Amino acid sequence: MAQAEIGLIGLGVMGSNLALNIAEKGNRIAVFNRTAARTKEFYEEAGDLKGQIVPCETIEEFVAAIRPPRPIIIMIQAGAAVDQQMELLRPYLEKNDIMIDAGNANFRDTMRRFDALKDSGLTFIGMGVSGGEEGARHGPSIMVGGTEDSWKRVEKVLTSIAAKYNDDPCVAWLGENGAGHFVKTIHNGIEYADMQMIAEIYGILRDGLKMSASEIAAVFGEWNKGRLESYLIEITEKVLAARDPISGNPMVDMILDKAGQKGTGKWSAIEAQNMGVPATGIEAAVAARSISSFKGEREAAETILGLPAVPALAVADRAAFIKDLESALLAGKIGAYAQGFAVMSAASKEYGWNLPMPTIAKIWRAGCIIRSQFLDAITGAFTKTPDAANLIVTPAFADMVKETDGALRRVVSAAALHGLPVPALASALGYFDSYRRGRGTANVIQAQRDFFGAHGFDRVDGADSHHGPWGSGLNG
Structure with missing residues (x-):
């Protein structure tokens, strides 16, 4: 039997979907799960892809099934579990074999693991994977950090499974050790900011203009036809239009306003602070999620303090104000991306990665959560002015900042005067005013x-x- 081209450990939702994607793209893959029953179940459910999959019940069998030098993807819970799995693997591996952590790891853990293997003959890749379950199955954006030789060993497989944008695969080698996971962390930080600003605009439409969920969905649907076209705007329209099958109410109105987080946004903010680079949009988004978790305290505070005694938001020209909201959201988005890329630029110098900014923008254009047409403009801006100190001073984005400045100012002012919280949008305005x-x-x-x-x-x-x-x- 022919050996597998790559191996994967961890057949949870993400691991299973990634394994099926690898198999579907014509790559033979060996799979292993801590519980053999899950491996068998996965194999039986693989259907027509069974011929590309080698199910293994033991680590020894699993390693033997992969063509040397063996690339092995570890897709399990980030943290100590990855270290434990690496230790279990090591006795069976040979020189130049590659362990690949594809989870949401802290890049500092990735650097530590990379360094720990330096003199062992083995090597390590920290691989950021964005796109959620759907991306893992049908094409994620992939950010690779490791040696160039280890990248070349997995390049063919990863290129085959990555999302495609105009036939360009959304995968790249970004540098050594923690480069891939760092870029994925900042991707998630920008994602936090983007989501928070969308939520703030939703809040103005809901609480300021008293619009229903379905009415707001229609607004986002229109915005998704213009410069804000993106995955997050697209799904915002869909979640706002959905109805709860139990109550019949808008689904979004039945969801408790407590947002979860897994750490990557917080890591983005911490690393920005460590390097002295302002990332106020990310910081505001992380803080907003934290405040959202204090649901009981917020309800008690509303009883004690009441809401601001301000008049209801009344606008003379509703259509013009909604247009301002669209422009303000674009301005805030520019600020979040500018800050994220500035943090990556600083990290590139700090850790000697030489991160390719146009390439990063390119591989985020499809597959990942923050994919949008906006990233084409960022790719062009950094290609034309690769040494720009900040995205907002490149010609194209300087023009956009000037164009949207008035709208952002009007929206933040109206929200403040009417007691509607917009911490991320306000942080964007403060950032622009301070930076220039x-x-x-x-x-x-x-x-x-x-x-x-x-x-x-x-x-x-x-x-x-x-x-x-x-x-x-x-x-x-």
Whole structure:
């Protein structure tokens, strides 16, 4: 029997779908699950793809079934379970075999695992996979971090299973060790911001304009025909239009307003802070999810504090205001992407990855959750101006920021005046206003720091005097 081209451990939903995708694209794959019953069940349900699948009951049998050097995808819960699975595999592996973590791993864990295998003869790939269950089955966006040699061993298989955009596969080798998982983390951070801003616009339409779920669905449906065309806008229309089969009410109105999170958004915000790169949209989105989880406290606070005593949102021209909402959402989206790419640029320098920004934008155009026509513009912007300090100063995006600035300002102002929370959209406005102001207010902060801690400062005239005439000040 011919050996498999690749192996996969972990036949949960994501692992099963990825394995079927690999088999369907003509690649022979060996599969193993901790419980042999699940392996047998998966194989029996594979139908016409059985001929491409080698089900294995033991690790020894599994490893022997794969053509050396053996690439083995580990698709299990991130964290300690991956380390444990790697230790179980190691005694059966040979020189140049490759262990591939395809879960939502913290890139620091990926770097640690990569380094731990450096002198062992084995190697490690950290592989970000975006697109959820559907993407895993029919074509995800794939972000690979590892040695170039290990990438070449899996390139054919991964290219065959990746999503395609105008026939371009949405997969790329992005650099060594943690590069792939870092890019996936920032992808998820941008996703958090994008989803939060969509929710804020929904809130203005629902609570400000008193529109029904079906009416709001129609608005998002129209927006999906224009510059906001994207997977998230598309599914927002669908979830708002859906009806609850139990109550008959709009499904969205029956869902408790407590959002979950698995950590990648928080990691994005933490790494941005570690590198001193502002990612205020991501931070606002993470904080908003956290606040949403305090459902009981929010209800108690509403009873104690009440809602702001402000007039109902009334607009003279409803259609014009909805157009402003569309432009404001586009502006916020620009801010979130600009921040995400700025964080990746800083990480690229910090870790020596040389991340290819146009390529990252390209492989996000299909398969992944944040896929949108917007990414074509980002690809073009970074291709034309690869050394741009920030996405928003590239010619195309500078024009978009100028065009949408007024709408964002009007929407955030209206929301604030009527007590409608828009933390992510407001953060985008603050980011734009801060980033483009050549003379800011940090001089006061520097003076304060020097006063209480003698931290010193630089002078605008360049004079060789770095402390103010404050006297002794305070220690702090």
